[in-house]
Amino acid sequence: xNSLAGKLIWVAIAVVGAICLGVIAxxxxxxxxxIWLVVAALCVFSIGYRFYSKFIAxxxxxxxxxxxxxxxxxxxxxxxxxxxxxxxxxHHFAAIAGAGPLVGPVLAAQMGYxxxxxxxxxxxxxAGAVQDFMILGLSLRRDGRSLGHMLRAELGDIxxxxxxxGILTLMMIVLAVLALVVVKALAISPWxxxxxxxxxxIALLMGVYLRxxxxxxxxxxxxxxxxxxxxxxxxxxKVAADPAMAALFTFKPAQLAWLLIGYGFVASVLPVWLLxxxxxxxxxxxxxxxxxxxxxxxxxxxxxxxxxxxxxxxxGTGPVFQGNLFPFLFITIACGAVSGWHSMISSGTTPKxxxxxGEARMVGYGGMLTEAFVAIMxxxxxxxxxxxxxxxxxxxxxxxxxxxxxxxxxxxxWGFIVTPDVLTQTAKDxxxxxxxxxxxxxxxxxxxxxxxxxxVMPGEGMMAFWYHYAILFEALFIxxxxxxxxxxxRFMIQELAGLAVPALKRTESWAGNLVGSxxxxxxxxxxxxxxxxxxxxxINTLWPLFGIANQMLAAIALTLCLVVVIxxxxxxxxxxxGLPAAWLVICTLTAAYIKLTDPKIGFPAGAAKxxxxxxxxxxxxxxxxPEEMQRIITNNQVDAALTALFxxxxxxxxxxxxxxxxxxxxxxxxxxxxxxYVALASVST
Amino acid sequence: xxxxxxxxxxRHFWRQAVRTARLAIGVAxxxxxxxHLRRNHPEQPIPSYEEFFALCQQRRYANGGNRxxx
Numbered sequence: 001x002n003s004l005a006g007k008l009i010w011v012a013i014a015v016v017g018a019i020c021l022g023v024i025a026x027x028x029x030x031x032x033x034x035i036w037l038v039v040a041a042l043c044v045f046s047i048g049y050r051f052y053s054k055f056i057a058x059x060x061x062x063x064x065x066x067x068x069x070x071x072x073x074x075x076x077x078x079x080x081x082x083x084x085x086x087x088x089x090x091h092h093f094a095a096i097a098g099a100g101p102l103v104g105p106v107l108a109a110q111m112g113y114x115x116x117x118x119x120x121x122x123x124x125x126x127a128g129a130v131q132d133f134m135i136l137g138l139s140l141r142r143d144g145r146s147l148g149h150m151l152r153a154e155l156g157d158i159x160x161x162x163x164x165x166g167i168l169t170l171m172m173i174v175l176a177v178l179a180l181v182v183v184k185a186l187a188i189s190p191w192x193x194x195x196x197x198x199x200x201x202i203a204l205l206m207g208v209y210l211r212x213x214x215x216x217x218x219x220x221x222x223x224x225x226x227x228x229x230x231x232x233x234x235x236x237x238k239v240a241a242d243p244a245m246a247a248l249f250t251f252k253p254a255q256l257a258w259l260l261i262g263y264g265f266v267a268s269v270l271p272v273w274l275l276x277x278x279x280x281x282x283x284x285x286x287x288x289x290x291x292x293x294x295x296x297x298x299x300x301x302x303x304x305x306x307x308x309x310x311x312x313x314x315x316g317t318g319p320v321f322q323g324n325l326f327p328f329l330f331i332t333i334a335c336g337a338v339s340g341w342h343s344m345i346s347s348g349t350t351p352k353x354x355x356x357x358g359e360a361r362m363v364g365y366g367g368m369l370t371e372a373f374v375a376i377m378x379x380x381x382x383x384x385x386x387x388x389x390x391x392x393x394x395x396x397x398x399x400x401x402x403x404x405x406x407x408x409x410x411x412x413x414w415g416f417i418v419t420p421d422v423l424t425q426t427a428k429d430x431x432x433x434x435x436x437x438x439x440x441x442x443x444x445x446x447x448x449x450x451x452x453x454x455x456v457m458p459g460e461g462m463m464a465f466w467y468h469y470a471i472l473f474e475a476l477f478i479x480x481x482x483x484x485x486x487x488x489x490r491f492m493i494q495e496l497a498g499l500a501v502p503a504l505k506r507t508e509s510w511a512g513n514l515v516g517s518x519x520x521x522x523x524x525x526x527x528x529x530x531x532x533x534x535x536x537x538x539i540n541t542l543w544p545l546f547g548i549a550n551q552m553l554a555a556i557a558l559t560l561c562l563v564v565v566i567x568x569x570x571x572x573x574x575x576x577x578g579l580p581a582a583w584l585v586i587c588t589l590t591a592a593y594i595k596l597t598d599p600k601i602g603f604p605a606g607a608a609k610x611x612x613x614x615x616x617x618x619x620x621x622x623x624x625x626p627e628e629m630q631r632i633i634t635n636n637q638v639d640a641a642l643t644a645l646f647x648x649x650x651x652x653x654x655x656x657x658x659x660x661x662x663x664x665x666x667x668x669x670x671x672x673x674x675x676x677y678v679a680l681a682s683v684s685t
Numbered sequence: 686x687x688x689x690x691x692x693x694x695x696r697h698f699w700r701q702a703v704r705t706a707r708l709a710i711g712v713a714x715x716x717x718x719x720x721h722l723r724r725n726h727p728e729q730p731i732p733s734y735e736e737f738f739a740l741c742q743q744r745r746y747a748n749g750g751n752r753x754x755x
Contacts, residue, residue: 077721078713078744083704090705216738218707272746273739281710288709353708487746 010050017043024114024309031304034380037117038298041376045369048125053133053365057358060565060573061137065358068678070144070351080144082355085362091353092367094284095345096132097291099178099478100335100550101371103441105379107543108332109390110320112310113383115329117376123330123337124372127580131554133364134561134577135343139351140360141674147347147557153673154563159656163556166649168492169642170340170549172520175485176527177546178478179264180539183256183532184440185471190249191240191431193256195468196475197249198232199279200263206278218281225282229476233468240431257532260482261525267483268490268517276483283477290473294377294449301455307383307390312415319395320439321540322601323594327587331547336375338580340553342368356680378441381448388418389426393438393447396537398622400436407436431464439539442478446470486524490516530635535622541639544595548588548646555584555650559657567664567672581657585650592647596640603643607636711745712738 020040023032057063074080108116139145142153148167152160186193205228206221214220239245251259267275316324321332335341346364354360382390391411392400400410404420411418427435430450438444450466494516498505504512531538558581565574599605613620614629623629664671704714715734722729732740 075721077718077725078741081713081717081721083708083714084701087701087705087708091708094709211739215735216712218710218712219703273742276746277710277742284709285706484746 010047013043013046017047024117027309031306034298034303034305034384037113037305037376037380041117041121041373044121044125045373048129049366049369052125053129053361056130056133056365056576057137057361060570060576061134061360062568063137063357063360064677065356066680067357068680068683069140069354069357071353071355072680072683073678074143074352079349080352083353085354085356085359088350088353088359089363089367092345092350092363093370094288095349096339096342096367096371097287097374098335098341098481099181099442099474100339100341101375102378102445102474103181104333104336104547105375106382106441106444107320107394107439107539108329109307109379109382110311110318110394111314111325111329112308113305113379114309115314115325116333116379119329119333120337120372120375120379123333124368127554127558127583128336128338128342128372129365129368130576130580131338131340131557131561132342132346132368133361135346135557136351136360136364137357138561138564139347140354140357143675144351145347147343147560150347151556151560154560154567155656155660159653162649162652162656164492166549166553166556166646167344168489168496169645169649170553171485171489171492172524172527173542173546173549173642174341175264175482175489175524176531177539177542179257179260179482179524179528180531180542181440181442182475182478183253183260183528184438184537184539185442185446185475186251186256187253187438188250188434189240189432189471190246191236191464191468192471192475193249193251194239195229195232195236195472196479198235199229199282199472199476199479200275202228202232203275203279203282206282207274210278211273221278222281222285225278226286229282229286229472230469233465233472236468237431237464253532253538254529257525257529260479260528261521263479264482264486264525265517265521268486268521269513272487276480276487279476279480279483283480286473287477290470291374291377293453294381295373297449297452297456298377298380301452303380303384303452303455305380305383306385307387311387316601319391319399321543323544323591327590327594328544328547330583330587331544331551331591333375334547334550334554336372336378338551338554338584339371340550340555340557342371343553343557378445381445381452382441384451385444385448386418386422387416388412388422389435389447390444391416392418392423393435393444395437396439396535396540397437398536402436404434404436429463430467431461432467437537439537441539442471442474446474486517486520489520489523493519527638530631530638533631534635535628535632541635544591545639545642545646548591548595548643551584551588552646552650552653555581555588556653558584559653563657563660563664564672566661567670569670585654588650589647592643592650595643596647603636603640607633607640610636712741 017040020036020043023036024040071080071082075082105116105120135147138150142150148160148163151163186196202225206225209221210216239249314325316322321328350363354363388411391414392407400407404423408418408420408423423435427433430447446467449470450463453466454463494504494512504515506512527542531542534541558577561577562574562581565577594601595603610620610629610633614626619629623632715737718737719731722731
């Protein structure tokens with residue numbers, strides 16, 4: 001009876017999910033309610049979790065609830081601690097959730113909400129959650145070792161070095177692109193700049209409080225920090241309203257880029273307790289709280305989707321990012337569908353905390369499903385905006401012009417009717433002077449969130465408050481990523497440099513610290529600066545690089561999973577990691593190939609076009625001087641070199657993987673490097 | 686429903702929430718650590734919560750922290 005009821009419930013979930021997807025896919029010409037998307041996503045996630053993750057747990061990973069985990073075997077009370085699964089789940093989600101799932105879907109909305117939504121749903125079930133879950137499962141059998149260690153053990157030392165190099169370049173791109181998102185959000189926005197600047201003294205105050213006044217009282221200090229943040233948002237409104245004060249906090253993108261580069265350097269050099277740690281605490285809590293707030297706002301507001309299901313830009317002519325649906329949609333939405341970054345978390349702290357192998361399913365697979373739900377919410381927030389407003393915010397000035405009249409005319413001509421008045425009024429509602437040229441996802445998401453929350457909790461002038469709250473929340477956690485990432489990369493650079501000059505390796509030495517931080521900041525700072533001064537808006541060019549790099553890491557991680565499955569002689573399940581790995585390899589290689597060879601959107605073609613014009617003494621718009629022409633040429637060359645590098649890394653991974661597979665198949669017995677079995681019952685807790 | 690049961694359920698929920706929040710920022714559970722030291726390393730001194738917090742904070746960001754790398 002019980003199992004019959006269970007079956008009926010799953011049939012009901014499948015039917016509801018199918019109906020919702022049908023409504024989303026078939027409704028044409030009329031806008032639909034966002035709730036259809038929410039319910040469809042929840043049904044798909046439930047079914048994927050109940051059936052596919054169970055299949056992976058039992059057949060592919062063969063998780064064994066009687067087997068002792070690293071947390072039990074190596075319990076040290078600090079890193080390896082058997083912990084309640086809900087606590088591990090919360091920790092894991094907080095660690096994987098970042099800016100990625102919020103920004104990617106917003107950019108992808110230019111093709112309509114349907115293509116992006118379908119990729120998120122299918123991608124997470126068959127690729128993203130599989131990667132997170134399987135890497136966690138592998139690490140659990142290997143003392144909670146990291147991705148790099150596992151690659152070295154299963155694929156060889158050189159594969160490990162390739163991976164380290166790949167991670168370092170990925171990090172540089174991630175830091176640059178995320179910092180660029182902040183630059184785009186804060187450019188010519190005194191309100192936003194003031195509030196985000198305020199987070200620095202607030203963090204310093206919190207740091208001192210936690211260190212000297214009331215050590216370790218995180219709850220108190222977080223409440224204090226939150227109150228001060230809200231006060232700073234309110235003060236920001238006053239600053240923006242006062243012309244003299246506003247001028248002090250109004251910066252152009254290039255100036256903001258320099259400020260961020262300087263800030264990144266200082267944050268990497270200072271002791272962690274002073275700036276990095278308190279910001280990290282505040283941004284972690286704010287991130288979780290705001291994601292929850294967004295979910296509640298969508299449920300209560302039940303908004304209508306304004307963006308068409310599919311726009312004409314699936315042909316690759318869109319203004320937000322260039323390139324066809326395949327492969328560019330699949331690298332634009334990276335986090336949310338599949339993110340290589342997560343494989344580092346899944347082989348970081350999480351495997352050291354689980355008290356039972358069986359719980360990896362909820363934490364690894366379930367955690368990623370939650371992240372995909374965040375991506376769906378971001379897609380909704382972008383799609384409830386009037387499409388004309390969306391395109392005005394995300395199109396570069398080179399395409400739509402720099403004032404509301406020309407932008408409204410250009411966008412209306414694309415078929416998204418909008419008047420200059422609407423654009424001016426939207427800017428006024430959110431307390432900004434303009435909404436034009438705010439690509440990068442964060443501002444669009446912030447307008448969407450502000451409209452949603454304002455719809456639930458109306459109030460005079462509150463829209464501007466919520467907009468700046470959303471900007472602050474995104475900027476805060478992006479800057480925390482920049483701080484922490486600079487620090488991590490600094491250690492990696494010092495380690496590499498230490499091979500040549502041993503003195504540089506000592507991470508506590510001031511010289512090593514300054515040199516490592518300087519090199520690291522210079523690397524991502526260069527990419528950030530070129531993005532900030534890029535006449536085409538930067539995001540347009542750099543986001544594909546980020547997507548390619550992130551998916552490249554996911555392909556590496558899934559290749560590792562595939563090799564392990566083959567080594568365990570489970571060939572008939574090789575498709576579980578093999579198909580998504582192949583798909584990511586195809587997407588990244590195709591995208592990189594197009595970026596290298598296409599005469600219209602390729603980097604070398606862009607460099608050649610401007611070089612030819614420069615040789616003939618001509619100036620091509622949007623460049624206004626020979627120096628700007630030269631800058632565009634150099635940027636294109638650097639981007640082309642990076643793209644070629646990523647292609648090489650992907651190809652190298654495939655070769656290492658294939659080699660390891662052939663080796664494994666040549667031996668008749670399983671050849672995997674797992675720790676020996678220890679019964680859970682034999683370990684005292 | 687008896688008030689005592691509700692209260693204890695709420696207290697349990699709050700404790701779980703606090704532990705989750707602390708773990709999310711890299712601060713392990715103090716009580717567990719103390720218990721571990723008492724049981725396995727009775728010769729070692731027991732740090733105060735404040736010392737333990739500073740230790741966790743330093744470890745989260747030391748050597749690139751727990752964000753994992755090759």
